[in-house]
Amino acid sequence: DVAFYKPIEGFKPRTTKQRIEYFTNKDGKQTREDTFKFVYDDVRVLKRKDDAQIRPTNYTRYVFKVADGQQNMGSIADYNGHTAGNDGLVYDVIGGTKAYQMPLPQNPAVAKQGYEFEKWTSKIYIDDGNGGLADTDGFDRLPILSESQSNPKVVYTVHFKLKSPVAIDTKVLKPTDALSLDDNSAKELIKNADKYPGDAKFSFVQGEKFDNTPGLHKIKVQVKLDGNTAETEVLYRVLPDLVYASDWDKFSKSDYGINNAKDYVPITFTGKNDEGTIIGH
Structure with a gap:
């Protein structure tokens, strides 16, 4: 019964004006039934x-x-x-x-x-x-x-x-190599450098220096974009210029020495025991 119609919260009738006609006979009884559609919009x-x-x-x-x-x-x-x-x-x-x-x-x-x-x-x-x-x-x-x-x-x-810069795997340097501290070298140390736009600038963090002593080292690299800065640490290993025979097997089979063992040549020092003794440094 439309006389007792209640609005549905969140739904709005598309129109509030609709003509409804009832057909009756002379006794006032309804002579036909019609279907009336009320259309609502979901609001x-x-x-x-x-x-x-x-x-x-x-x-x-x-x-x-x-x-x-x-x-x-x-x-x-x-x-x-x-x-x-x-x-x-x-x-x-x-x-x-x-x-x-x-x-x-x-x-x-x-x-x-x-x-x-x-x-x-x-x-x-x-x-x-x-x-x-x-x-x-x-x-x-x-x-x-x-x-x-x-x-x-x-x-x-x-x-x-x-985006956080991702460092490359540990960089291995020969004793005669050096790590350049220019911007291009910094970019080469970042694995995901291609994920940044062309105006991103890669560089080494101020004060960072290359350490050429044999062993494992780390150096900080940063990327700057639109006034924002993110940095990461890159590991690098400087190979020794001399490996003792007692350490050779371990060195030549290590993940950093296995590809560089061919660059080393054996040097043997011999002498006559009755004339003197060879002392290492």
Whole structure:
């Protein structure tokens, strides 16, 4: 009975004007039955242009945005893969709507070349009792499964960071080799250098020096992009110029000596015991 019709929260009749005719005989009895269709639009989730639009009563505003100052690092994409602008994604959602019923953004967010997704953070806004909103920290993730929100507003912020440089495997240097400290040499020590854009700059961290003494060493290499810096340590081994016979078997079978053993030649010092003794250093 339309006289007792109650609106369905989150659904809106497409039109509120419809002519309904009843056909009766002279005794007032209905002579035919007709079917009347009432069409509703699903308005549980309203997509907004930005956070400045007015939020309807009984709705929670969800804002998904990139952290301030990081728009050049990446962006947010909706569930269809469409990249959002600087205002991010803004939705007004009827109270009680579950997370799985919402058009959540893609996770992880889309990082630009040279950067990578770091984390989500969130802030929940509640009525402060004076007509305004006060915020408190929420979960460091997107809403999940049956999670819902009854507060007026929640903001999810994605954070990016400069991609971490990955050092090559331990570099082995012959005694006559040296490690150049120019920018190109620094780039050659980074395994994922091709994951950065052309304007990324690779270099050795200030104060780093090449140590040419035999043994295992490390040196710091950094990459800079758009004012951001990330660094890593690269291991390098300088081979000895002399290996004693007692150590040769171990050296020649090691992962660093096996490919360089051919570059060494044996040198044997002999003498007559009755004339003197050979003493090593």
